[in-house]
Amino acid sequence: EIVLMQSPGTLSLSPGERATLSCRASQSVSSNYLAWYQQKPGQAPRLLIYGASSRATGIPDRFSGSGSGTDFTLTISRLEPEDFAVYYCQLYGSSPTYTFGQGTKLEIK
């Protein structure tokens, strides 16, 4: 079973700064199977990035994804107040069908 490790656990930044979130897989995976979600308190997760680097419909271009193999990154170029949330990476596999990372909390500094 492939494990996803996200780092850091908490990231404290100010609006306007650049955020870099990491997701590392325990073995090499296909980029096609890696997605990122944003979750705000009391809300369902929202798809941001799929296929490691494709933005979902309606997602601002300040969000970008990159990576391959075992290392993937979600970058938010200039933080807006509404971007402070928890971010999860997710991997599609054979069984279990899906695996989530433990999440990175992006908080206002």
Next chain:
Amino acid sequence: EVQLVESGGGSVQPGGSLRLSCAASGFTFRSSRMNWVRQAPGKGLEWVSYISSNTDTVDYADSVKGRFTISRDNGKNSLYLQMNSLRAEDTAVYYCAREATYHYYMDVWGKGTTVTVSS
């Protein structure tokens, strides 16, 4: 409008059962692969179960295997999760989520229904 609405959550004693439902609208449910994902209080997301569009493939997280059963009724545009032998650690918000067609991520989520297992 594409929408998923969960129901059936509530409070139950350890060892009890609950059946969650998820009503789909605004898209072709019978063609969609579906999932249940849960989130314990203050914790991260945990994938629970998957079902293919024609029900020929199902999968479960090890934590629920043998206790939970996923099913669907394409005629009623509905997804279900039968939860038996519930434990305190099953306490969570349960979300149903659609898997994007021909892709490997969840593009539509419901708002969730809360399950509390406590004596």
